[in-house]
Amino acid sequence: MTRTDKAAAEPDVVGRRERKKAATRQALADAALRLFLERGFDQVKVAEIAEAADTALATLFVHFPGGKEALILEDGAEREAALTRAVRERPQGWSVLEALHRFLEGRGPFALDRGPEHRQKTRLVIATPALRAYARSLWTGCEEALARVIAEACGRDExxxxLRILARxxxxxxxxxxxxxxPRAALDLAFAHLERGWPDV
Structure with missing residues (x-):
């Protein structure tokens, strides 16, 4: 194989590898959700999830180093990126708070019409103390990034x-x-209060 042929083949190899990794992650997440819904979060061991997905336990931890909770909830990096993007790429004329309100409406318990699996997963998270605590930690872990992007949007000191209080x-x-x-009515009420407290954000 010439150097040119090798270079042309490399993207396909990388693409195949990424597709395989994504398929493994999805198989693990699907197995975890099914087992948690059947038996309850606390009654399922990570080794059982790996077995149900036909993968090694070590492979599970490579893809989900956060353990059982991470199998159900997206990681903090994705959440942080989506939050900051919602503020930076908000439609012209929208306030920061309006952009954040609309963003949250499409997430977790506030999202409507996203299908039965989403509703099952949401109920599982809310009903399971470990999952609910993990979800909260993923959100609050975005505080610094959110405060920074709000300050950037408003031309204020991060x-x-x-602004830190607002982000929290x-x-x-x-x-x-x-x-x-x-949940949607509670979210609307909360943002009505926030808009009164921070009318210029």
């Missing part, structure tokens, strides 16, 4: 205490409002 309040909403009987 260390301003009021926003990031607590999935846990606080998401467990209410009507």
């Amino acid at each position: 260390d301003e205490v009021s 309040y926003v990031l607590e909403l999935p846990d606080l409002a998401g467990a209410r009987p009507d």
Whole structure:
């Protein structure tokens, strides 16, 4: 094989490898959700999930180093990137708070019409203390990045205490409002209060 042929083949090799990794991750996540729904989160061991997905236990931890909780919930990096993108790429004329409100409406317990699997997963997270705590930690772990992007959007200092407080309040909403009987109504109420407290954001 010539150097040119080898270079042309490399993207296909990389693409195949990435597809295989994605398929393994999906198989593990699907197996975990099925077992958790059948038997309960606390009754399922990670080794059983690996076996159900026909993978090695070591492979499970390569893909999900966060353990059982990470099998159900997306990682913090994805969440942080989506949050900051919602602020930076908001439509013209939208305030930062409006952009964050609309963003959260499409996530977790606030999302409507995303199918039965999404609803099952959401109920599982809310009903399982370990999963709910893990989900909250993923959101609050985005505090620094969210405060920074809010400050950037408003032309203010990212260390301003009021912006840190606002970022923390926003990031607590999935846990606080998401467990209410009507999560979307609770989210709307929370943002109505935030907009009164931070009218210029």
